[in-house]
Amino acid sequence: MAVILPRTLPAAARLRADGHDVADEPMPVDGTGLHPRALTVVLVNLMPDKASVEADFGRLLADGGQDVRLLLAVPEGYVTTATPADHMARFYRPFFDLPLARIDAVIVTGAPVETLPFDHVFYWDGLRRILDWLDSALVPSLHVCWGAQAAMFHYHGVDKHPLRRKRFGLYPHMPLGSGHGLLTGIELPFHMPVSRHAETRLEDLVRRPGLRPVLTAPVAGVGLVRDRTRPAVYCLNHPEYGPQRLLQEFTRDRSTGRQIDPPVGYDAALRRPQVGWQAAARSLYRNWLTEIAAADPRTSADVALDWLLRAQLSGGTAPAGSPCRLQ
Numbered sequence: 001m002a003v004i005l006p007r008t009l010p011a012a013a014r015l016r017a018d019g020h021d022v023a024d025e026p027m028p029v030d031g032t033g034l035h036p037r038a039l040t041v042v043l044v045n046l047m048p049d050k051a052s053v054e055a056d057f058g059r060l061l062a063d064g065g066q067d068v069r070l071l072l073a074v075p076e077g078y079v080t081t082a083t084p085a086d087h088m089a090r091f092y093r094p095f096f097d098l099p100l101a102r103i104d105a106v107i108v109t110g111a112p113v114e115t116l117p118f119d120h121v122f123y124w125d126g127l128r129r130i131l132d133w134l135d136s137a138l139v140p141s142l143h144v145c146w147g148a149q150a151a152m153f154h155y156h157g158v159d160k161h162p163l164r165r166k167r168f169g170l171y172p173h174m175p176l177g178s179g180h181g182l183l184t185g186i187e188l189p190f191h192m193p194v195s196r197h198a199e200t201r202l203e204d205l206v207r208r209p210g211l212r213p214v215l216t217a218p219v220a221g222v223g224l225v226r227d228r229t230r231p232a233v234y235c236l237n238h239p240e241y242g243p244q245r246l247l248q249e250f251t252r253d254r255s256t257g258r259q260i261d262p263p264v265g266y267d268a269a270l271r272r273p274q275v276g277w278q279a280a281a282r283s284l285y286r287n288w289l290t291e292i293a294a295a296d297p298r299t300s301a302d303v304a305l306d307w308l309l310r311a312q313l314s315g316g317t318a319p320a321g322s323p324c325r326l327q
Contacts (some may be wrong), residue, residue, distance in 0.1 A: 003062035004038055004069040009091055011054035020062040025069075038067035039104040039292060044095060044130060045072060046111035046123075046147065048082035053109055056240040060285040066293050071098055075126030095130050103139055105292050106130070110145025110238070114197040115162060118153055128154055140231040140292050145196055148225070148234035152200065155227070156208050160198040166253075168195050169246065169264025170273055171220035171237075176213045181291065182224070182233065183214070185283045191265070191275050192237040193246055194220045200236055219264075231295075233288065239281035243272065 002021040005012040015022050041061060047053045054072065061068040073095040074080075080088065108130070113121050121127075131154050134141050143151040152158040172189035183190070192215075200222050205211045211234075215224035225234040238245070246263045247270060253260040265273045 001065055001067050003058050004067065005058065006091055009054065010051050011058050014055045015058050015062060018059070020059060022062065038069045039289065040069045040071065040102050042071045042073050042095070042098060042103055042106045044074065044106060044108045046074070046109050048080065048112065050083040050087060056242060057107060060240055060281060061289070063282045063286065064289040065286045066289045068289065073098055075123045075130055077126040078123040100137070105140045105142070106134060108141065108143045108147035108151065110147050114146050114160065118150060131155070134232070135230055138231060140295070142233045142235065142288060144235050144240070145238060148236050149198065149200055151232060152211065152225070152234055155230070156210055158200060158204050158208065158211070161201060162198050166195070166197050166260055167199065167220060168260060169266070170277065171217040171264060173215040173217045173220070173223040175215055180214050182284060182287045184287050186280045190215060190280045191277045192223055192239050193241040193277060194237045195246070195249060196236070239277055239284055243276065243278065
């Protein structure tokens with residue numbers, strides 16, 4: 001199975017060098033060629049280091065047991081100076097410029113804005129519009145770190161709580177209850193990288209029957225949540241991180257003078273722990289993609305018509321989805 005990426009995207013070369021199966025755009029016609037009816041997954045990438053994040057998620061999608069066509073997007077109103085303008089212009093589109101009727105799933109990343117109230121984030125209205133579309137179109141979604149906090153706040157009114165010090169390191173998570181299909185094949189405890197300045201508290205979730213906590217850790221708290229009312233999963237942590245990412249973050253923060261403790265789970269010499277999380281992360285994403293592929297098929301016409309009808313009933317205007325042209 002392969003992840004299908006724009007041919008000139010730097011992450012494509014990185015993934016090939018690491019031995020992952022990467023196919024080039026354009027995707028072959030459905031039912032023919034190497035990748036019949038690949039899942040189309042949109043990565044709404046809100047992180048500053050776009051290239052690293054593209055490679056992190058591309059790696060997991062390449063190993064997810066399904067052919068996946070990955071499209072890159074940002075919300076309306078989003079701008080960045082951390083990623084070269086040429087990269088953004090070539091590979092990213094505003095979300096509603098994508099072919100909406102062909103989207104099978106959406107991943108919303110974290111963002112370095114945890115210390116801000118949600119409505120102080122300059123692209124908050126654009127992100128809320130994406131969340132509303134996901135809810136209307138019933139498209140499966142996976143929300144990561146701040147992206148998870150933002151979605152749970154928007155859908156359920158769950159607020160985040162600032163931490164006095166960055167929670168940072170590798171923490172062992174265990175399931176709450178049983179029957180969690182997302183954890184199939186994962187050896188427990190699930191050691192997940194944690195890197196955040198705010199937390200979501202379990203007591204806030206249990207008061208909302210629409211949310212089902214899946215994984216928690218004694219110190220790190222809630223790690224994974226399922227939505228009972230929509231096809232959404234909220235991952236408060238970073239299983240997508242590569243093996244060096246926590247140490248790279250530690251070095252980066254220290255070099256800029258930020259007060260940060262060494263990552264939990266590493267020894268005094270900052271040697272990597274013996275336990276790895278990549279196998280568990282691959283299983284988590286494989287299980288998520290398997291659920292999406294096994295769901296009842298949605299035809300393009302059905303999705304487009306549903307979105308138009310909902311928009312008309314709400315008095316709004318349905319966003320136009322135009323063909324996506326990526327280089």
